[in-house]
Amino acid sequence: MSKNYTWLYNRLRSMSLPEMIFRMRQFVQKKTERSSMGWQPLVRLARLPEPILPFDPNQTPAVTFATEQPIFRHTIDINQSIDWHLDVSTGLRFPKTYAKDADVRSGRNGSAKYVWEINRLLFLPQLAVQYRQTGDRKFLTQFVAISRSWFAENPYLTGVNWYSNIEVNIRLINWFISWNILDASALAETDPDFKSFVELQWLPVIYQHCVYSHKNPSLYSSANNHLISEYAGLFIAASFWEFPESATWRAYGKSGLEREMLRQHSRNGVNREEAAEYIQFITDFFLIPYVVGERTGNPFSLAYDGHLIKVLRYIAQFLDCQGTFPRYGDEDDGRVLLLDDCHPHNNFKSLLRSGAILSRDPLFKQLSAEWGKSPRFDLKNYVLFGQAGQAIFESIPTQYDLLGSTFYEDEGHFILRKQEIDDNLGQLREIYIHADAAPLGFLSIAAHGHADALSFLMHVDGQVFLADPGTYSYQTDPEWRNYFVSTRAHNTVCIDGQNQAHQAGALLWLDHYETQTLSARTTSEFDQLSAVHNGYKHLNCRHQRTFLFDRTSDVLTLTDVVENYGKQSRLVEVMFHLGPDIQLDVTSQNTFILTHPDTTREVVLAVSPELQTEVVTGQIEPARLGWYSDGFYQLQPTTTIRAFMTIEPGQLITLTHQAMIYSISSPAIQVSNQLTHQFASLSNHLKLPIS
Structure with a gap:
């Protein structure tokens, strides 16, 4: 109960006065609309609309869609009866009560995301395509049966599938696509049963969805x-x-x-x-x-x-x-x-x-x-x-x-890239780095942003070497949610284990950090970016990072400047999260060789010698670290290199890390020894800014 009150207090903090008035109106609407549960409108159209999308089944390649439909890490068989309120991942079921009373946060009825994914009806256009391409009525019969089942089990404003307006509108779009593919108006002229289905069931539910969409912005x-x-x-x-x-x-x-x-x-x-x-x-x-x-x-x-x-x-x-x-x-x-x-x-x-x-x-x-x-x-x-x-x-x-680097300086997204053709293999080779100096997210709650200021990732020849570990979940599994959105789960600097902004709920951030790009330039030989954020001002600390990518030698140099202008010592951690398919060899305390089975190039990562390092894989205690989510509700261990030190009050430290991409045939030790030379010459040439 106290958690609910805390969330409500934080949610109110994110609202303006006009929004509070709007939310009060929504609250009143919620109470008054309860009487509309099960509403059945009488809908008559002057004519059934003819297709506006130019689908010709004779001109498309024959397609066979699987009856096993993916639902995150599970599947459902659409040839079987579908329980429209069941979370297939837990076996829990949402009650068929008033939609706006649905509990989608606690998890006591399961994950609403699992239920909603099924109820988006993304498989209905697939059935429509197969019917039009084959002429086999079993696909049309299945389309109608599934639809009738949904209509019967989801009366207006009844159950969790009327809770979220985005779900309502995704169904509207898939019904529109299905109608056009089926050419439903022509079909209704020749099939009395289908005409009855359209006029007495399908159109009234489409109309209900339109009414709901307009009334619940x-x-x-x-x-x-x-x-x-x-x-x-x-x-x-x-x-x-x-x-x-x-x-x-x-x-x-x-x-x-x-x-x-x-x-x-x-x-x-x-x-x-x-x-x-x-x-x-x-x-x-x-x-x-x-x-x-x-x-x-x-x-x-x-x-x-x-x-x-x-x-x-x-x-x-x-x-x-x-x-x-x-x-x-x-x-x-x-x-x-x-x-x-x-x-x-x-x-x-x-x-x-x-x-x-x-x-x-x-x-x-x-x-x-x-x-x-x-x-x-x-x-x-x-x-x-x-x-x-x-x-x-x-x-x-x-x-x-060939593509080069692209800087979106105003938005804080920087793509550092080198592409070339391997004449011997006839293949495209690419070093791809994404540097993030963007804001936390959109609007006052920044619902879908992560605390990842000045993080980066690196792909080599299309393979993920240094990764953003992903998302995993939203409302359910709060410990996992908190980890994957956290600063520690990104390739950046974390101070005292705290996030760069205040996470006040699964989809609620407060006290957003601000980022500032100090310098950014790209030439035929190098890319250079320097940026800073204020996400640790509550700790009296400041983090600035400079990226320097030398395309002539395939070296990325990171320079982290961390200042502690407070009166307490702080723990500084620099994280390097590896892609799940990366194999790691440790050549010394702070030098690591990263390899991937699907590319002939490797990455030597040299972490600043001032830092202690440890390699973590799939850790739960004392804190989660070393995990990767390849998709929603997907989870697997990966390797994280954690580098750390303590910074004293009044201290300013400069940490230099380097990653060099090289062919497997190159001597690894020789490459490792070259790293410090590369940074010294380049940084002197570019006069990297420290503000």
């Missing part, structure tokens, strides 16, 4: 990706189904999307939530309405179109040569659509194919495929753009240009 400190989803789902639905309120809903959704496109992205198209994996999820919420607007003669503004291309261009720059993204911030494997025609599917690359169609930029087409391979056209893009889109994609010339 996520505003103020919650106005992040949830709000985008609400505008997107309602705009798409109201553009397709002509309900009495559709004109109002269309205008509401469109103006909201126009506003949030600019508000939730920087001028360079970088999303402000500071959660990299979320970018593919959020971008679909902007892309699909864009397509619908074009198809219905209600296009978005030129500013919206231009900003969408900027978002896609950031995606193009922040992927490594294997299409792996820098895993800063939260990730939960969220998808708006799950139309995959090959596995594993990379939705970032699918978005780049969309970008190629919209902009006709060869770079998007190039980066949507593996190096040297012919870019393919995926099913999701075919559903959205049809044969005309595929023709545009195939008409774009295929080129293979």
